[in-house]
Amino acid sequence: EAGVAQSPRYKIIEKRQSVAFWCNPISGHATLYWYQQILGQGPKLLIQFQNNGVVDDSQLPKDRFSAERLKGVDSTLKIQPAKLEDSAVYLCASSSQTGGNQPQHFGDGTRLSIL
């Protein structure tokens, strides 16, 4: 089966600009996650969707980050305006059911650099 697809692979922007990332989960997976991975650290959950509804966005900086999954399949994550501290890899993952008690399958991420 095809894995989680993410684009772009790399993005370089200046601070205060906006940026968007796209994710296509594994076919049939109802749950989609966005993680932020800062260099040298483990991934940190930003937001979790079940179909097109938000399950958990408690760690999403909502003043600048937004995410949507309008049709319950693809998802986009946006940052506006970007700050230097947003430099990280943004990972998308999916699983067949919601919750953290099962394997999540990750894409290769988008590496974001803020100048």
Next chain:
Amino acid sequence: GESVGLHLPTLSVQEGDNSIINCAYSNSASDYFIWYKQESGKGPQFIIDIRSNMDKRQGQRVTVLLNKTVKHLSLQIAATQPGDSAVYFCAENFYGSSNTGKLIFGQGTTLQVKP
């Protein structure tokens, strides 16, 4: 609190030897644990998982041990190969205020395999 940690940041082993990567978790109520392997420039790749009602689980060349008494998790890799070189993350399913739980990742251990 939400904390999963690893004992050593870097582990260097000789090709063919067995590797043991350790992880301490903080939440005694966590019911699920998972190990991921992350190669440079790629997303985390699922290795093996274990539920809290088990203390050992084996896969192909890998074994995960869970000691709930001391909140310790380990990953054993048999006959380590150069292709095993990567960063290894443990994660626990942490509920906190969530009914569904979410994965909390540790900082990661870098495994270096010497030929």
